[in-house]
Amino acid sequence: MCPIPTGLFGLDGGAMFGTVPKVLWERSNPPDEKNRISMEARxxxxxxxxxxxxxxxGNGGDFVAKYGEKMGSKFADLFNIHSDGPSLLKSLDFHGLKPEDVHHVILTHLHFDHAGGATTEKNGKLVPTFPNAKYWVQKGNLETASHPNVREKASYYAANFQPLLDAGVLNIMDGAKDNFLPGISAIISNGHTQAQQVVKVTDGATTLLYCGDMVPTSTHVKLPWVMGYDLHPLTLIEEKQKYLGEAADQSWYLFFEHDPYCDAAQIERQGNDFAVKTRFWL
Ligand SMILES: [Zn+2]
Known part of the structure; x- marks a missing residue:
């Protein structure tokens, strides 16, 4: 089990913590001069x-190829996307893998900071980054990504999934599914966006929940700490109640996609809420 950092970027701290006052979040997640907090895409x-x-x-690297000259450079600047540190392919290479060696790619949802690396430019054409892989996505999420609402328009780009459809490599699942790959189950969360799949991985003894944007960082373990980006905050809080409860009671590891300060954590109940017990670098 290997974390794959794909590079740091920045998002507005206020948007990342919704209604939580800045005086509370700025201590754990200090903002830069543009009020952006540091985020990993892991x-x-x-x-x-x-x-x-x-x-x-992660975000992918070839923004100009995907979004055009103007939007591409604006994109990297707006989100302070670092191109000098780790990248998707560098991190895979560190573990001895080339793109051809990846057999399955599970996409929690198609927001650009999760699906940006799914496709890449080759000979002037956008193609799947992993030529031998099957890609897994939820039907409801593909539908909303194909016809995004006004709020999410800036997060869903056909360049990140249309080449997968064209190449016939997309496995479209409809709803939660246990063991769709050995030891791997999809849980549906609709609070952040339509039909995000949170991924539960278990070998029978140890269980890890890849939280995606249901719980983007360890700071978001507390129930009311949800993002301004979330479409349905109350739905998200109910989902957190259910799955974080299971995680606390059964000592699951929570894996955080966007936390720049840890890969994972175990949590505990604290009254009617939850708190981090231990943070880990895996
Ligand atoms: Zn998202």
């Missing part, structure tokens, strides 16, 4: 002989 590699599974792909 995938997860499940590596086993003959089967390599990647969950989420």
């Amino acid at each position: 995938g997860l590699l499940l590596k086993s002989p003959g089967c390599n599974i990647l969950i989420d792909t």
Whole structure:
């Protein structure tokens, strides 16, 4: 099980913490001069002989190819996307894998900071980044990404998924599914966006929940700490109540896609809420 950092970027701290006052979040997540907090875009590699599974792909790097000259450079600047540190392909290479070696790519949802690395430019054409992989996505999320509402228009780009459809490599699931790959189950969360799939990975003894944007950082473990970006905050809080309760009671590891300060944590109940017990670098 290998964390795959794909590079730091920045999002507005206010948007990341919704109604939580800045005086509360700025201590744990200090903002820069444009009020952006540091974020990781961290995938997860499940590596086993003959089967390599990647969950989420980060922002991708070829913004100009995907979004055009003007939007591409604006994009990297607006979100302070670092191109000098780790990247999706560099992190996979660190674990001895080339793009051809990845067999499955599970996309929690198609927001650009999760699906940006799913496609890449080759000979002037956008193609799947992983030529031998099946990609897994939820039907409801693909539908909303294809016809985004006004609020999410800036997060869903056809360039990140249309090439997968064109190449016929997209496995479209409709709803929660246990063991769609060995030891891997999809849980549906509709609070952040329509039909995000949170991924539960277990070997029978240890269980890890890849939280995606249901709980983007360890600071978001507290129930009311939800993002301004979330479409349905109360739905999200109910979902957190259910799955964080299971995680606390059964000592699951929570894996955080966007936390720049840890990969994962175990949590505990604290009254009617939750708190981080231990943070980990895996
Ligand atoms: Zn998202």
